[in-house]
Amino acid sequence: MKSKLYVIDWLLLVLLVVVSNQAVLWLKFLALLVLILMRPNWRGLFQRQRLSLFIPLLILVAAVNFTFFVQEYTLPSITSFGVSIGFWIAAFLGSHQVKISVERNPQKILPTLQLFTILNLLISFGQVARIAWQNQVWNPYNDLPFPYGMSTGDLVFGILGEASYNNAFVSGLLALYFLFKRKWLFFLLCLITELLVFGNIMLLSLSFLFVLIALAGLVKRLRPHASWLPTKAVALAALAGAALLLVMIRVVSPENTNYILAHTVSETAPPADELTEIEDPNASKHMHASLLQQVATLDFKKYHRPEMPGDRVDVGIRERLTEKAVHELKGKKLSFLETAAYLKSDVRTLMLGAGPGRFSSLTAARMSGLDSSRLFRKVLPQFSTKAYTENHRLIHVYRVSGDPAWLSNANWPDSFYNQLLGEYGLAGLLLFLVFYVLRYLRRSLHQSYSIWASALLIPIALLTYLVEPLCVLFFYELLVESDNSIGPVKTQIA
Helix, strand or coil: CHHHHHCCCHHHHHHHHHHCCCCCHHHHHHHHHHHHHHCCCHHHHCCCCCCCCHHHHHHHHHHHHHHHHHCCCCHHHHHHHHHHHHHHHHHHHHHHHHHHHHHHCHHHHHHHHHHHHHHHHHHHHHHHHHHHHHHCCCCCCCCCCCCCHHHHHHHCCHHHCCCHHHHHHHHHHHHHHHHHCCCHHHHHHHHHHHHHHCCHHHHHHHHHHHHHHHHHHHHCCCCCCCCCCCCHHHHHHHHHHHHHHHHHHHHHCHHHHHHHHHHHCCCCCCCCCCEECCCCCCCCCCEECCHHHHHHCCCHHHHHCCCCCCHHHHHHHHHHHHHHHHHCCCHHHHHHHHHHHHHCCCHHHHHHCCCCCCCCCHHHHHHCCCCCCHHHHHHCCCCCCHHHHCCHHHHHHHHHHCCHHHHCHHHCCCCHHHHHHHHHHHHHHHHHHHHHHHHHHHHHCCCCCHHHHHHHHHHHHHHCCCCCCCCHHHHHHHHHHHCCCCCCCCCCCC
């Protein structure tokens, strides 16, 4: 037992379990503070090329934008800015702790992730079993009303406490890790967790990626020394994993299968000439039902001048447009169109964005009152910019106020791409590409599973905010930083 306990990096496990939890916000920061005090290594924060400079440079851009352009020095505005920057700093310090674990205990990473996988699967199973017991059924994924039935997976948070999609993201990344490490049992355990969460987009993305890995195995014969190409055994296991996921999607929840088919294969676009009349006495024109054409006609420049009498008409149009988009499960599509239109409002917005917590982020939602925690509802002053209130916040409001089906991820405005462009503009995107993407992409070409984990991060960033949850980003960086740095591990969990 002592030898089993010794091979675990317990401080790393605290980071992955406690800091990554989504249920208790204060516990995240307390655990991170404890880790920093136990493993400070302040000098390592400033060593050249040791950590990505993306976050420090982004904070600098945000500070310049807020000081010289936004210039809204009210208590709620300053508080929102401080909270936003605080999450970025916490993410940077968490990345530092990940790096310390990779440098000091590389041989302990595999068994630590194995233990995490077991704990996460057991808790996920327990959550599903509880739902099945409450409803007196064997399979709660079918023939049950909301919030169960095809939405049961939304309640499978695993060890992360809340946000089932984070459970799906982490399980997908770990599945790739164990696949290339040839730990078949743990690869299977991660796939089981993925099925328990039943995130449709993640299941399809992971299945598609497994198929690509299997096909890449054919290229291995032509380029046998390319480390990122899978071996024959890995390629076959990936193909088996894709087949397992696709078959089990149909077996476990036919309702979800029908939903996927209805919104991918069978979905048709509305006729181009279909018109919708805006029922407002002050509105003097018809607007096309096409989402793109409707958003394009809205005047986003009004957010940079005093409110005019005619602006109230635009707000009414925007509300009906948002309600229609959410009703059709196109809230995320609308959010991207809103971000694009906002960036076109002026040159400064295009280059620097609205600023932290001012257009699209988890902090913006929390500060505007869309959060159940006492900290954001009662302690901190509420804050919401006009741009956020009339755009992404409207999507949140209509998403939770209507039919339960509207809660689908297809209606969430949450997306790292929305946050990066909407709040930091082209400057933020450029910093991310140069100091984050290229940093890990250069390494991935000489490693094994890193390039595939990076590929999976693309749909993950589409579906959620990567940084503020302080969760998925740590797992991704741990896997990439430790790729090919772990030698043979003699003592493992299994």
